[in-house]
Amino acid sequence: MTSLPASDEAVVLHRVSRLYGNFAALRDVSLSLPAGASVVLLGENGAGKSTLLKLVAGLATPSYGTVSVFGGKPIDQRHRVATMSHATMLYDELTGLENLQYFASLHADEAPRPLSPEQALRDVGLDPALPRRVGDYSQGMRQRASLARVLLTEPDLLLLDEPFSNLDAASARSMVERLRNYLATPSVHGTRRTLLLTTHQPELAHPLASLVLTLREGRIAEREEISQLAAQNS
Template sequence: MPSPSDGPAPGSATVREAAAGATSVPAAVAVREVRHRYGRGADAVTALGPLTLDIPAGEFLVLVGPSGCGKSTLLRLIAGFERASSGTVAVHGGAPEPGRQAGVVFQQPRLFPWRTVGDNISLALRFAGVPRAERPARVEELLERVGLTGTSGRRTWQISGGQQQRVAIARALAGGKDLLLLDEPFAALDALTRERLQEDLRTVSAQTGITSVFVTHSVDEAVFLGTRAVVLSARPGTVALDIPIELPRTGSEDPDELRGLPGYAALRAEIGATVRDAAR
């Protein structure tokens, strides 16, 4: 049996907390004792909290948990689409403002069908203050980043659902924000397209270092994409598990080799077990 001088066991909650406390990376998002309710009086439902969470700059945080646990609610609070019933949410030290601090990608692409692929992205560049003369080059750069080179002149209804979601990600990146919020963006796609987009998003994350918060029901998606996973309990959602995902992340990993790593399987098992417990 280890003595007290031996310190906590590797992988224990204490080690994780110590590692988190030792980091000097400032928090891009700070959530403090947040609770959120819907409705009033006897019909009120507490969807979330109490919940306290720091998201350091450059982290790819994945929120996973059973349906109705408050994952999307937390994302909307960070985006500024809703205000917490109690507690505080801060983005870069200030109150969240819709469209100001974060790019957001939803379950559906929500593109403008009367605009071309390039024009959808160019509009976001315009709102971001990018000069007109610079926009065409930036559009092509963003399309290349999401694997859609040569599609700028096509109509959105002329491309597949997976390609439309790539455009939505490019549009979110076009705003120049250093925070990206994604609410189950691949949920409606077929399995093969979903895997390809996961690979692309992981590469974009590794190359840009953008702070990201990603909501999913998929444990495998959480482990594949994230640098950290937070499992929320059943409603009202609180933190059931907060675990770093320490896997290779250069953007050039072979997906099959990555999924074959022992550490990958161990993370998937731990997160999956916690999600199942939370759903009971």
């Protein structure tokens, strides 16, 4: 188990470009996110938000430049990182609890985990005793179950691609509360938790953010440090 001083960087991008054919989805992006940062990525469709998340998750590699996560290659740090994308990665034929129990069993030999599958579901407002198959869940319930799945691994870095899409206002607020709680709880590795999320609904994510970045045509066009919340998180 490694422990990381609070001042260490969770994510560093150095002059990163990502090409698809001749098209540059990300252009010469440099970025340094300290452990404990809560970062909201904004930008229009096609600005490069998901591409940036995939590079940090180790699901894609840069065409130029380097990406490091906790000082190593993203692919080597995947045990400390959890990603929630548009696909919920849940089994439709299982209940929420069965899904989480199965997922927990896959990670049984990893770090000590205070969070049980039952508690993970309760924390996102789902009843673990609900007998319904996930395939019969509403979209909002699926997203909440998906968040419970990624939080079960006690990640040091949480990457969320549009977590609030398709949620009604109450469900979105409860997801924000759960994320606030995630940020406030030290990880099993003794590090401060880091969050990087993309959204088209800045009004929802803004109260969580210590940094808001706006991507435009693959570049960081705006950068807003939110000092009040950064101070609260320290």
